[in-house]
Amino acid sequence: MADLIAQGPHDQQRWRRALPDATSGREILLGRADSDWNVPWDPKISRRHARIKVHLDHQVEVIQNVHARNPVFYRGRQSPQFKLTVGEHFVIGETTFTVVNRPGASELPSSENVTQHVYDYTVLRRRHFRDANSRIDMLSRLPDLITSSETDEELLVRMTNVLLQATPAATAVAIVALQDDPASDHRNRPRAELPVQILHYDSRGFEYESAQVSARLARSAIETRESVLQVWSPHDVTQSGYTTNEGVDWAFCVPLRSIACRGWAIYVAGQSSTHGRFDPRDQNATPPEALQDDLKFAELVGSMVANLRQTRRLERRQASMRQFFAPVVMDALANQDPAEVLRPREANLSVMFCDLRGFTRKSEEQSDHLLELLNQVSESLGVMTRAILDCGGVIGDFHGDAAMGFWGWPIAQPDNVARAANAAIQIRRQLAIHTDRDQNEIGHRFQHGIGIATGNAVAGQIGTVDQVKVTAFGPVVNLASRLEGLTKQFGVQTIIDEPTAMALNRRDDRGAINDKWTKTEAISDEQTSSGTIGDGDTTMVTRRLALVRPAGLIHPVNIYELSLASESLTAADMVTYQRGLEAFIEGDWTVAREAFACIADRDRPSQRILAQMARQGQSPPAGWLGVLDLEKS
Incomplete structure (x- = not known):
């Protein structure tokens, strides 16, 4: 291996650096500033003066930049391009550059x-x-x-x-x-x-x-x-x-x-x-x-x-961890042993999956605007991660154009459900702003789906301390992913499971996010069917959508829609939907069809269940238990 020594007019004006291996193909930019190797003491050296490349025959080639003000001297002559070997030198200004062998x-x-x-x-x-x-x-x-x-x-x-x-x-x-x-x-x-x-x-x-x-x-x-x-x-x-x-x-x-x-x-x-x-x-x-x-x-x-x-090293580690953890979590890591805080363990989590839809199709349709589409996906993932972190969550993973986050680890969060719901609403609002802007610029609009499930799971750090990767795994994680997929089938933006809905609708669920959470009276006598949470612009509404068995799962689950009150059905329409859903589950499909038909023109879930009944021949099949068996979308 060869080194290059730079020596200025004074003893302290020097450095010695290893020349790159010839097989790397790397070139070194030599100059006074803003270069790979800087010689700050010599004003006669331009900011970017010459390029240096090592060849396979061990010769070192020097090529002067055409914009360099002063010449490069080799063997006593001005030489804009030349090759030298170990033991030889060249001069720029008052600095001598010598190629020497590195000892072993x-x-x-x-x-x-x-x-x-x-x-x-x-x-x-x-x-x-x-x-x-x-x-x-x-x-x-x-x-x-x-x-x-x-x-x-x-x-x-x-x-x-x-x-x-x-x-x-x-x-x-x-x-x-x-x-x-x-x-x-x-x-x-x-x-x-x-x-x-x-x-x-x-x-x-x-x-x-x-x-x-x-x-x-x-x-x-x-x-x-x-x-x-x-x-x-x-x-x-x-x-x-x-x-x-x-x-x-x-x-x-x-x-x-x-x-x-x-x-x-x-x-x-x-x-x-x-x-x-x-x-x-x-x-x-x-x-x-x-x-x-x-x-x-x-x-x-x-x-x-x-x-x-x-x-x-610790600063870089903390900077990389800030991409995954909220400030409140970083504070906990600062005051405790990180290895203990981040170790995998079981915890009660609220898990969110958020996915952009239509990117593949739009990339084919808008091939002339592919860069803009890719930029939008990047911005949208940024919206998702910021919302998760702003609400005190952890970034679990990325899957293409989807993000996964969770709450309740590495520190317990009694209000993890409310935080997840608030993050979902924040994502929806911000993505709506982005897609409206992008629609005006390049003529398209992305849709998105969000799934949230709550329950026990194992969460923790995987890999080394230097390469932090945290994730959660367990049935609740799989369910959250399935719920996100069901948003497309039911034509809604956010679907949550029953534990999440129950936690949001409990009267004792107060003070969750910035003290904004308050519980109002449910808009139905069935507390497990629908409810409102929050006040003003933060008011959210939950309604029971169906009893389903998502693809890959054994047991049926009740699923709920989470939406803003300003976007949801009226109170009367909510009551109509719940009446139709109860009749559908109990097998009285005549009453169910009548109820869903009243609101189908303005409600996608009603259209979905009407279509299901039509495929079944207008009457429930033998052994009907009220469960919709769904294929993976």
């Missing part, structure tokens, strides 16, 4: 003349710096450097730069990790034999061959979770196997003790002559104070990076 990790056997010192991190932290002011100043700037790093690559670049600047004796710094990838060929090997991966490497000079990293030293520090310093005789440096480059006679490795940097370590190598000659063959000798200071500084940098990266 050495597995050579150790030398006999090596002294190893192991440091517990608690002991290191109690140690006082001799040059505390300069070290503290560097550490104080580290949080800003880390938090402003948008990618791990940028984080590693800045981290190694800080260590090189703050460790004058260091000739090279690397961030290493055990290659513990479950998908790799090493997944069945003991951790003590796992390869050491060099995540990032930087050195003080432009040497063609840099000092290799000791894989044994790295593994030792990572496995023991202790900082390890090794010093060897300058006479044995070419045989030591720890660092195979003359003039480098010590190295230490500091593990990063955080789940966010699992298996990571800081590796630093340098020359003891800078600190004063130290003979490792003297078993009573202790490493120079300055070298131990460098070790302590690397320990503090590693601890700070690990903690800040862990914080960023």
